[in-house]
Amino acid sequence: MKEENNTGALQFLLLGLSNDPKLQPFLFGLFLSMYLVVVLGNLLIILVVSSDSHLHTPMYFFLSNLSFVDICFTSTTVPKMLMNILAHNKVITYTECLTQVYIFMIWGGMDNFLLTVMAYDHFVAICHPLKYMIIMTPQLCVLLVLISWIIIFCFSLLHILLLIQLTFSTGNEIPHFFCELSLLIKVATFDTIFNINIILLYVSSILFIVCPITGILFSYSQIISSIVRMSSFSSKYKAFSTCVSHLCGVSLFYGTALVVYLSSAATHSSHESSVTSVMYTVVTPMLNPFIYSLRNQDVKGAIGRFIIKAASGP
Numbered sequence: 001m002k003e004e005n006n007t008g009a010l011q012f013l014l015l016g017l018s019n020d021p022k023l024q025p026f027l028f029g030l031f032l033s034m035y036l037v038v039v040l041g042n043l044l045i046i047l048v049v050s051s052d053s054h055l056h057t058p059m060y061f062f063l064s065n066l067s068f069v070d071i072c073f074t075s076t077t078v079p080k081m082l083m084n085i086l087a088h089n090k091v092i093t094y095t096e097c098l099t100q101v102y103i104f105m106i107w108g109g110m111d112n113f114l115l116t117v118m119a120y121d122h123f124v125a126i127c128h129p130l131k132y133m134i135i136m137t138p139q140l141c142v143l144l145v146l147i148s149w150i151i152i153f154c155f156s157l158l159h160i161l162l163l164i165q166l167t168f169s170t171g172n173e174i175p176h177f178f179c180e181l182s183l184l185i186k187v188a189t190f191d192t193i194f195n196i197n198i199i200l201l202y203v204s205s206i207l208f209i210v211c212p213i214t215g216i217l218f219s220y221s222q223i224i225s226s227i228v229r230m231s232s233f234s235s236k237y238k239a240f241s242t243c244v245s246h247l248c249g250v251s252l253f254y255g256t257a258l259v260v261y262l263s264s265a266a267t268h269s270s271h272e273s274s275v276t277s278v279m280y281t282v283v284t285p286m287l288n289p290f291i292y293s294l295r296n297q298d299v300k301g302a303i304g305r306f307i308i309k310a311a312s313g314p
Contacts, residue, residue, distance in 0.1 A: 010094035012187075013173045014084060017275055028085045034286050035078045041289030042067035044303065051309075052302040058121050058136040060299075063292055065145055066114045066249075070285035073107035076100060077178035077281055094168070097179040098160055105156040105181065109208045113148035115250050116212040120144075122246060123219040126239045127226045155204055162197050176274040178281075209257075216250055245292045252287060256280040 017027060049055045049064040080100065084090055092100070124135050159181060166188040174183050185197050223243060230236045256279035293299040 069110045081177045100179045109152035112212040116215045119216040119219040
């Protein structure tokens, strides 16, 4: 008979992306490389924004926060997966699993909220350019980020408090490379119909996904309307180019996340979901530094000045 609710001995098995032993060295090298790019690329953005006075604006304040969140978001899942591959061990303890769920929800939620706040910043900059500095004060920027943190901490904590009330069997297999909330609820030994964990999961999905997407779509509908009304082609181009990087980041994050849930719903395969989850948990944070720097002359110039300053020494 399986052991239940003895949280001190309770463990889960993270099945990962593949059970093929021959693929493990390749997966380790691939994810280690991507993780290093995530950390170094986003860390460079943070250092450049903080060290260059030209980038001390609301737009780059939110960008540096996004870079910090991306580092933490990826660090929640990838290091544990790399350790499991090295140790040839798929075990994760009950405490580690719940901690991973909690931290993953926090950083994932902050990613959603920051992308929404950045859309609002673009909306104010393009639709109300003369009032931009009056509206987007440093106090408001900090307040928007702080409110996001408070909401996410509270909802994530509520999820964990409800999760610890559930009963689990030891040795449960989780067909993923990290502990995901929905999969953890699925392996619990209880009737999921009308369970409060499921209800809260839907409420969180609305708060952390539907509401941010709605806010982003509304902001860009107003931005597009303003761009269309501009008479000068150069003004239209400048306004559009301001939004391109953010649009690419939003499309990549939400597009890949949508593919995950649509593919898992269509195929009912948790393995398919775990593979496609790599896109928004690892690939998107890895590409964000390139997306926000390659098309941005201010960031490219600041990176150049930062490298020159670092190379020349104190």
